Amino acid sequence: MGATATGCARSCGRGVTRRLAFVAFALSVAWPVTVAGQESGRVAGVVRAEDTGAPVEGAAVRLAGGDVVVAETVTGPGGAFAFDGIVPGEYVLGVRRIGFAAYSVPLEVGPDGAVPLDVRLSLDPVQVAPLEVDVEGRPLRLVETGFYDRLEEGWGTYFEPEWIRTRSAGVTRLSHFVSNLQMRAPLSRCPKVQVWYDRILIGTVDGRGTSKPASINPAGTHRSTVEPAEQLLDELSVADLGAAELYPTSSPIPLFASSDHTMRCGVIILWSDWMAQMGGEVPPSAPMSGS
Secondary structure, three states, X not given: OHHHHHHHHHHHHHHHHHHHHHHHHHHHHHXXXXXXXXXXXXXXXXXXXXXXXXXXXXXXXXXXXXXXXEEEEEOOOOOEEEEEEEOOEEEEEEEEOOOEOOEEEEEEEOOOOOOOEEEEEOEOOOOOOOOOOOOEOOOHHHHHOOHHHHHHHOOOEEEOHHHHHHHOOOOOEHHHHHHHHHOOOOOOOOOEEEEEEOOEEEEEEEOOOOOOOOOOOOOOOOOOOOOOOOOHHHHOEHHHEEEEEEEOOXXXXXXXXXXXXXXXXXXXXXXXXXXXXXXXXXXOOOOOOOO
């Protein structure tokens, strides 16, 4: 009886093992087929100015599903954008560019993709007082901010428009590029450092006094679980950046950003691409004939 029970246990055990192995094999074969067979869609279009129909370059385009950003890019000279390999479902397409009102539209993406989108942005111009500055070969709007005066005084670390343009290639989010700037300037020991954009406080980034993984939050943009701050830093594209100033702890700081916190922790001041545009500069003086 005992021998019979032992023999059954062994043979039954071998049978169960064979059946489990077969089920595991069947699942391993069937699962990849299901995933590989799933069709994906495409979202593409062109961003244009509503009044003129001209393509808008440098617009940040994001495709989100719920609270997750699925894909993002920045439009080129033709205003075009495209996202491939999108899983069919419901999404929201958002577009932002300085000088235009924010745009968003719900989308339903099927296996064949969505209809090519014609995104029209309405103007929302930045209001700045007229300038009368006589400085040769520099953007007048940026001169008016005092950027070049502070650069000459050497209060902090400065990144001029040409430097920004040549080193921002391949970067999409402004928040990611701010992290690159921090690597070239002394970092604060405070957990958070304020970020200002055209004299407006738009968020904070991690200082040296934090252990938050960079892979989770590359630029350390502040997120409060109680009362979330406006995430303008996360919404801006690197194409929106024209110049930057980084100030270490206890250095002189421009009055508009000066506070107990910035004096203790330093501050990052960003200027928009519009402020750094060269269209309104005074060209270098040409020598007078006969001189």
